[in-house]
Amino acid sequence: MYTLHIANKNYSSWSLRPWVLMRMLGIAFEERLTPFEPGSNRERFRRFSPNGKVPCLVDQGLAVWDSLGIAEYLAERHAGVWPADPAARAWARCAAAEMHSGFVALREHCSMSCGVRVQLHALPPAQADALRLELDRLRELWTDGLDRHGGPYLAGAAFTAVDAFFAPVAFRIQTYGLVVDGAAGAYAARLLALAPMVQWYEAALREPWRDASHDAEIGRAGTCLADLRAPGA
Numbered sequence: 001m002y003t004l005h006i007a008n009k010n011y012s013s014w015s016l017r018p019w020v021l022m023r024m025l026g027i028a029f030e031e032r033l034t035p036f037e038p039g040s041n042r043e044r045f046r047r048f049s050p051n052g053k054v055p056c057l058v059d060q061g062l063a064v065w066d067s068l069g070i071a072e073y074l075a076e077r078h079a080g081v082w083p084a085d086p087a088a089r090a091w092a093r094c095a096a097a098e099m100h101s102g103f104v105a106l107r108e109h110c111s112m113s114c115g116v117r118v119q120l121h122a123l124p125p126a127q128a129d130a131l132r133l134e135l136d137r138l139r140e141l142w143t144d145g146l147d148r149h150g151g152p153y154l155a156g157a158a159f160t161a162v163d164a165f166f167a168p169v170a171f172r173i174q175t176y177g178l179v180v181d182g183a184a185g186a187y188a189a190r191l192l193a194l195a196p197m198v199q200w201y202e203a204a205l206r207e208p209w210r211d212a213s214h215d216a217e218i219g220r221a222g223t224c225l226a227d228l229r230a231p232g233a
Contacts, residue, residue: 002029003058005048007036009204010229011214013112013168015055016200017067018074021164023196025080029057036211068100071161082162083155091148092155092162095141099165103138105130110172111217114204115229118176120222135178138169142184151183152190159194167191171201176222205229 004022006015022029034044034054042052049056049065057064057073064073075081083089109120109131123131145154145162154162170191173180180188191197210232218224 002027003032004029005032005034005045005054005056005058007034007041007054008207008209008211009033009200010114010207010209011036011112011211012054013171014053014067016112016168016171017164018055018057018070020167020194020196020200021071021081021159021161022074023199024159024164024194025074025078027074027078035207035209036214038212067165068096071096071164075161080158081160083149083158083160085156088149088155091145092160095145095154096162096165098141099169103134103169106134106138106169106172109221110176110178111214111221112168112171113175113214113218114171114201115207115227116175116218116224117226117228118218118222119225120176121220135180139180139182139184142166142180142187143182146183146187152187154187163191167197170197208232 002022004018006012006019009015019031032048037044045054045056046052048058048063050063051065053065055065055067055070057070059073064070071081083092105127109123109127122128142154146152149156151157153159154166170188172178173188174192192201205228208230
């Protein structure tokens with residue numbers, strides 16, 4: 001059986017990608033969660049991950065790191081990771097890669113924290129424009145995928161890796177009250193309602209751990225309106 005190493009469900013958007021993909025496709029794995037700690041986690045994570053980061057999938061002693069690398073490794077062994085149709089598969093890979101390497105402003109100003117609700121501070125004009133452009137691109141990309149492939153998922157009738165790569169964005173939309181309307185907004189709500197996403201969210205709320213650096217980053221971005229998490233340890 002695979003072992004999937006992840007970090008805190010409340011914060012770790014990268015961990016969510018392979019986790020929700022494997023849950024949605026029914027690929028069995030053992031979860032190993034190592035919480036973030038103050039300072040660098042690199043040496044602790046290097047005990048199981050070559051780059052000292054999460055997620056990391058271990059298969060019979062072979063470590064596969066980075067969420068995109070994990071998706072491709074699974075695709076060689078399991079049907080359904082990417083769409084069967086070549087055109088849909090090409091679109092899905094491009095969209096997933098765009099998410100993997102892009103949307104810098106969204107990451108910078110809207111760090112993932114499932115269990116809080118945040119009102120963003122007013123941004124300087126250049127930063128506000130960058131975030132607005134990325135939200136416009138997100139809406140455009142999601143709408144294109146849904147229209148092009150018929151939905152309800154981005155590349156067609158089945159959940160695939162491209163949906164997993166955008167799953168953390170659905171939590172960011174919920175946390176920060178980001179305006180993503182129309183078919184794209186409905187898609188975000190659809191992701192949040194998936195059983196594995198609900199399971200991840202409920203587990204995130206139960207976590208006793210707090211990571212000061214993540215919380216400070218969120219505090220710099222906006223005002224916390226609600227903290228739905230269990231009391232910290």
